[in-house]
Amino acid sequence: MSLTPDDVRRLARLARIAIEPAEEAAVLERLNRVLGLVEQMRAVDTRGIEPMWHAGDPHLPQGQRLRPDEVREKDQRAPYQSVAPAVEDGLYLVPKVIE
Amino acid sequence: MLASTVSELSGALASRQISAVELTRACVARIDRVARELNCFISVDEEHALAAARRADERRARGEAGPLTGIPIAHKDILCTRSLRTTCGSRMLADYVSPYDAHVVEQLERAGTVLVGKCNMDEFAMGSSSEASHFGPVRNPWDKRLVPGGSSGGSAAAVAARLVPAATGTDTGGSVRQPAGMCGVSGLKPTYGVVSRYGIVAFASSLDQAGPLAKSAADLALLMNAMAGFDERDSTSLDRPKEDYGRFLDRDLRGLRLGLPREYFGDGIAPGVRAAVAEAVRWYESQGARRVELELPNAGLGVPVYYVIAPAEASSNLSRFDGVRYGHRAAEYRDLVDLYCRTRAEGFGAEVKRRILVGTYVLSHGYYDAYYVQAQKVRRLIARDFAQAFERCDVILGPTSPTTAFPIGAKVDDPVQMYLNDIFTVSAPLAGLPALSIPCGFDGVGLPVGLQLTGSYFSEACLLGIAHRYQQATDWHLRVPRETPL
Numbered sequence: 001m002s003l004t005p006d007d008v009r010r011l012a013r014l015a016r017i018a019i020e021p022a023e024e025a026a027v028l029e030r031l032n033r034v035l036g037l038v039e040q041m042r043a044v045d046t047r048g049i050e051p052m053w054h055a056g057d058p059h060l061p062q063g064q065r066l067r068p069d070e071v072r073e074k075d076q077r078a079p080y081q082s083v084a085p086a087v088e089d090g091l092y093l094v095p096k097v098i099e
Numbered sequence: 100m101l102a103s104t105v106s107e108l109s110g111a112l113a114s115r116q117i118s119a120v121e122l123t124r125a126c127v128a129r130i131d132r133v134a135r136e137l138n139c140f141i142s143v144d145e146e147h148a149l150a151a152a153r154r155a156d157e158r159r160a161r162g163e164a165g166p167l168t169g170i171p172i173a174h175k176d177i178l179c180t181r182s183l184r185t186t187c188g189s190r191m192l193a194d195y196v197s198p199y200d201a202h203v204v205e206q207l208e209r210a211g212t213v214l215v216g217k218c219n220m221d222e223f224a225m226g227s228s229s230e231a232s233h234f235g236p237v238r239n240p241w242d243k244r245l246v247p248g249g250s251s252g253g254s255a256a257a258v259a260a261r262l263v264p265a266a267t268g269t270d271t272g273g274s275v276r277q278p279a280g281m282c283g284v285s286g287l288k289p290t291y292g293v294v295s296r297y298g299i300v301a302f303a304s305s306l307d308q309a310g311p312l313a314k315s316a317a318d319l320a321l322l323m324n325a326m327a328g329f330d331e332r333d334s335t336s337l338d339r340p341k342e343d344y345g346r347f348l349d350r351d352l353r354g355l356r357l358g359l360p361r362e363y364f365g366d367g368i369a370p371g372v373r374a375a376v377a378e379a380v381r382w383y384e385s386q387g388a389r390r391v392e393l394e395l396p397n398a399g400l401g402v403p404v405y406y407v408i409a410p411a412e413a414s415s416n417l418s419r420f421d422g423v424r425y426g427h428r429a430a431e432y433r434d435l436v437d438l439y440c441r442t443r444a445e446g447f448g449a450e451v452k453r454r455i456l457v458g459t460y461v462l463s464h465g466y467y468d469a470y471y472v473q474a475q476k477v478r479r480l481i482a483r484d485f486a487q488a489f490e491r492c493d494v495i496l497g498p499t500s501p502t503t504a505f506p507i508g509a510k511v512d513d514p515v516q517m518y519l520n521d522i523f524t525v526s527a528p529l530a531g532l533p534a535l536s537i538p539c540g541f542d543g544v545g546l547p548v549g550l551q552l553t554g555s556y557f558s559e560a561c562l563l564g565i566a567h568r569y570q571q572a573t574d575w576h577l578r579v580p581r582e583t584p585l
Contacts, residue, residue: 008456015414015459016421016436017452018444027456030514034406034457037515041403041477042469051475052482054305055291055531056335064334079198085428092423095435 002032100125101261102577102585105170105318108264112159112169119155119169123148123213126171130215130262133583137238139247139256141176142183143216151213158211166321168211173266175254176217177224178309179298180204183214187300188222188232191426191446201298202330203267203309210325218253218266222448223417224274224302226250227520228510231450236507239282240580241546245504248278248520254312255282260583265313265322271303272405273499273524275310276536280499280549283538285566285576286312287319290556291531292337295330303412304335306405306528314576316537316566320345323559339557347564353387355565358492362398363523369502371542376498379539379550382569383496391492395484398526400477405525406518407461407474413451414458420446453514482530489555494565497523499536499549523551533559537566538575545581 003011008028012019019027054064077090086093100108100117111117127145134140148171155169179185179197186192200208208214221231229237229252237252239245240260247256251268255278258266268275270288279286287310294309301307311322323344330336357380364373384390422428422442429441447455461470488495500520510517527534532553539550550569554562570576579585 003460007460011456011459011463012440014463015452015455016418016439016443017447017455018437018440027453030453031456031460033513033515034453034518035460037518038403038407038457038461038470038474041400041407042473044397044400044473044477044480046473046476046480049476049479051472052479053475054335055528056337057479057482057531065336065338066334067331076198080424083195083198083425085422085426094423095432095438097435 003028003035101129102579103264104314105264105321106315108170109166109321113164119152119213120149122169123152123171123215126215126263133260134262136243137240137256137260138235139219139237139253139260139262140173140216141186141188141219141234141253144183147182148213148215155211155213165210167207167325169213170265171213171215171263172207173216173218173254173257173263174204174214175220175251175266175268177220177269177300178204178267179300180214180217183217185217185300186233188220188234189446189448189451190233191420193233193427195426197298199298202295202332203326204298206325206328215263218251218257220253221250222451223300224250224269224271225413225450225454227273227277227517229253229278230507230511231448233448238507239504240583241283241504243582244506246281246507248281248504250274251312252278255279255284255286258282258284258312258314259580261579261585265311265318267309268312269299269307269309270528271306272409272528273521275312276499276524276534276549276551277520279312279536281504281547283547283575283578283580284312284314285316285319285535285537286310287323287535287559287563288527288533289323289327289559290533291528292335293327293559295333295336297330297332301416303409304416305412306409308528315570316535316563317345317348319535320348320560320563342560344560344563347560348567350561350564350568352383352565352568355383355388355494356391356492357383357388358391358393358488358495360393360395360398360488360495360497362395363497367501368498369542372498372502372548375540375542375548376550379569380496382572386568393488393491395488397477397480397484401481401525401529402518402522404474404477404481405521405529406457407470408478410454410458411462411471412458414455414462417451417455450514478529481526485530485532494562495553497551499523499551503542503546503548527553532556533562535562535566537570540575547575
């Protein structure tokens with residue numbers, strides 16, 4: 001199946017990526033080419049096959065390792081916030097959300 | 100000096116024929132002269148490198164040096180380093196300096212390597228040509244009109260051009276092996292979970308794995324000894340006993356069962372690639388290895404499956420780039436959602452946006468089962484094909500890529516043609532298997548051809564041994580690219 005211009009606008013909204021109206025046709029055309037490529041795997045008969053969620057699955061059948069739920073990291077707020085575009089008093093600054 | 104392998108340099112350092120400072124100076128001088136025309140580095144830090152080299156020499160004087168102490172290396176610019184910015188080849192992170200080092204970076208630093216710089220790459224490791232970088236395309240040292248492969252193309256070009264004896268890369272669908280093949284160097288993608296992903300900016304978490312690039316398989320073994328190991332901070336890191344990746348370098352090839360999948364030798368392989376790989380197979384046979392013809396019936400589905408799973412995971416992982424916590428932020432916006440949308444539109448390049456949109460689609464309501472879950476099921480079929488194959492053979496041989504390096508610009512407008520480069524490399528990461536690429540000759544126009552060896556889980560040391568024996572009998576891996584003479 002092929003995407004429509006409406007689909008592209010919906011995906012762009014979900015992905016939080018602004019697409020200019022002038023770019024839309026090219027984006028649509030290339031997305032449809034990619035979906036055309038992946039289409040061939042949809043016809044494969046996979047009844048009774050378990051999805052393989054991660055590449056370690058064959059030797060890690062129990063899934064990912066969990067550690068005890070306890071605080072181990074020390075406070076790193078200052079170094080982590082030093083790379084943020086806008087902070088004040090230890091808070092990340094964003095445009096006002098609630099009037 | 101720069102023509103030497105890591106193993107040779109390690110010996111020269113140990114016997115005090117050279118010092119780490121001298122070696123690092125030589126690397127930096129050659130980078131100054133050659134790197135710009137290849138565009139293979141994003142950052143170079145001479146001052147830090149020389150300080151690290153001095154520490155390496157002091158460590159050696161104290162008698163505490165290991166085999167990698169004093170060896171200059173470069174990291175792909177997706178491994179977080181505190182000392183140099185980590186851009187991922189993206190405008191989004193063009194000025195980002197990580198507050199911490201990746202586990203691989205720590206491990207190689209602990210071993211005493213000297214970090215000289217960070218290598219250019221396809222943005223967020225999404226690409227097969229190293230053209231999709233905010234910092235411009237990387238050029239192939241064998242012919243500067245051509246791509247070096249990708250996404251670790253800067254690392255492969257830097258090693259090929261003898262700028263550094265070794266570099267790191269990451270491999271999600273072939274991003275270590277494919278550029279290694281196209282640049283005539285050796286590169287390994289380890290079994291998933293062997294190398295920690297901590298501090299490596301995530302692209303597709305269920306596939307991503309860091310691996311070394313160097314001239315020879317013996318060098319890859321030395322690097323793996325430092326890079327591999329359990330790390331609690333990566334929940335998929337495997338807690339296994341430490342191993343010596345060089346322990347099978349002298350393995351006997353007699354009786355080795357060479358798996359030759361029909362699907363890896365079919366139509367669509369360039370004649371020069373086919374001939375070089377066939378010649379390598381004949382060499383192994385001459386050493387007493389035995390051919391096992393086999394089939395990987397679902398191999399052709401690897402690319403379609405990969406281009407569902409990798410974009411799905413990427414769309415989720417890259418949602419963190421929102422202009423709030425780090426990286427680029429748009430200058431103008433109306434509200435919070437507009438801030439996100441404009442930041443991401445400006446910060447990401449076309450291929451990254453395309454993959455995020457594809458990933459968003461295959462995970463969206465109504466399509467999740469048909470695309471994402473279906474892809475994960477076909478992925479298991481691909482892994483089962485390999486498991487059955489490894490009951491009959493010890494190693495699977497084939498070309499790393501269907502063609503040698505292609506011209507810059509040739510495939511940038513056609514994502515499907517670009518994705519089909521990955522046809523032989525995507526299956527190993529989908530199944531979580533180790534695989535490596537070594538040079539096995541040249542095509543009719545003098546471009547390097549990669550031979551891919553894929554093994555069962557945790558067979559890295561065996562693969563490296565099989566590759567090393569070939570490199571003892573051939574000198575493809577020692578040829579210096581014609582456009583970057585020493």
